[in-house]
Amino acid sequence: MDAAEWDIPPADEVIVRCRRLFEPALREAVSALHPWSARMASFTLGWADAHGRPYEGNVGKSVRPAIALLCAEAAGADAASAVPAAVAVELVHAFSLVHDDIIDLDERRRHRPALWKAYGTGPALLAGDALLALAVAQLAGSAEAMPYLSSALMELVQGQTADMAFEDRPWRGPGAVTVDEYTEMTLGKTGGLLGAAAATGVVLGGGAELAPRMWRMGRELGVAFQLADDILGIWGDPTVTGKPADSDLRRGKKTYPVLAALATDGAAARDLAALLAAGAADDEAVRHAARLVEEAGGRAEAEALADHYLSSALDTMDACLPDAADLRALCGSLIDRIH
């Protein structure tokens, strides 16, 4: 259920530059919440510990707000013009993580307790609602930008619902989740908000005519990023991802590499299906499942598809925004780490 999370180096100068631009506005927006919500928001955004004390640590990767700001800049405006869009998409992202952790009963997030573990389910649920309401407030007065944010919200929630519905379906055979269905789901679940970041960014940067294409570009980027996240969810370094090793396999989560492996015909796919049906619970079984996914070609197929979507997104970007060097570098770097 998690939207993708990525390990950009915190020193990455593009991200640092973008964060300096939007973070003061984000903090100001959060400060308008009820003090209790503001405290929970500060915790979940990585600014405070569970006692409300200032905390310097795992803030998010700020990919979505950076895309909004860099799209405005590439459209010829001052990046600062897109700050309301940047704040809005970061708040929607934060909302989705808070609710996802409640839904999935995930106890850890960014190397710290999930918000519901730290503050209780009811307060965390309501804090998530507050983050969403605050996101909507950022763009409510813009009839050009708001429909993109609204579409992203719909797609995000629909995608999460589809992802949840996948859990009850069989691993293989009739009724199994196809890789096409999975890709469609990620277009909404991860792509929608990246599409909104890009589209609302160019709208606020004065390039409304580019918005429909930037929306499509962002959605394609989202698929590439989600596939990268799926790969790292199986083979990534837990000290980087902030989640236990192989957590997706351990929880029996249907991700692209696994579904692609199961769609093949060989012995590895059959063994993998049997292992997953039995519930790959212990460390050795999980490691064995990861090897079978790789052997059946699931990892290679996920990498190839991520590259395909990234290329398509970068082509659109180059065609629309030829001066988008920073944006291009940011997007490319998010995918590079899977190779």
Place this chain on the structure above:
Amino acid sequence: MDAAEWDIPPADEVIVRCRRLFEPALREAVSALHPWSARMASFTLGWADAHGRPYEGNVGKSVRPAIALLCAEAAGADAASAVPAAVAVELVHAFSLVHDDIIDLDERRRHRPALWKAYGTGPALLAGDALLALAVAQLAGSAEAMPYLSSALMELVQGQTADMAFEDRPWRGPGAVTVDEYTEMTLGKTGGLLGAAAATGVVLGGGAELAPRMWRMGRELGVAFQLADDILGIWGDPTVTGKPADSDLRRGKKTYPVLAALATDGAAARDLAALLAAGAADDEAVRHAARLVEEAGGRAEAEALADHYLSSALDTMDACLPDAADLRALCGSLIDRIH
């Protein structure tokens, strides 16, 4: 934590006329959701049972959408022009009930299981998010109406947070919740969405210049309605309210009549404070607490304040919309039943 729920007679012709106008659009909006979310939405909106079969029973009271439609009509437009506003406010209301029941662990709603009891907490949480996203989508393209919906969302969530924060405060003495704080909370929690119903209704009806005053009017109506709900939550007929008798007192919920009673000086207030501090758990203790609230004047004070806010709202309505006979009748009838 519940937003106010009211017992308008289902045959009330104004409501029936309004429902005929907006319900087809509401059903169409819901049908665009993921099938799973659509099924949960149909259950919570009273159109289907927990197995997805058509159900004729407790649909909501449709007060908010009726206000939106009647405000457009009173502004001189066809009531149908405000259908997107009516759908939006009804969806926000449905969202808030779904999340409230999760937060409060309330197992019953409108004489049926709460959504989370019927479908599980995670799915219900996500269905609530879907209802909210769908609400935002209705007005996302209107830069005049959307800010009112957005403000209502913020106020609703902030009001619910304030209401939840009240739970941890003492019944009496320093730190006790004052009646003014409580009134302020209801202005947001119940008033915000009624304000948005009225304001977005007149905006879509072509009366944008009236919107700020209709917003204020709706907020005052909201306080009156919440106070009526508080009164019925203690002295109402459970077969009408759909909640167990005295449920607010049993749960130790801080409502206006109780806070007003505790703010007095007599023996009744002292006895009431002692009873509440001990936790009025059994039927006899709860009935005794209700008698003490009445004896200390809490009920009379709540009635008087409800009348005050209703009068103020109706005065504004008369000044802005002199032809609002149906709207006036609807609002008046909602309060009448407490006398």
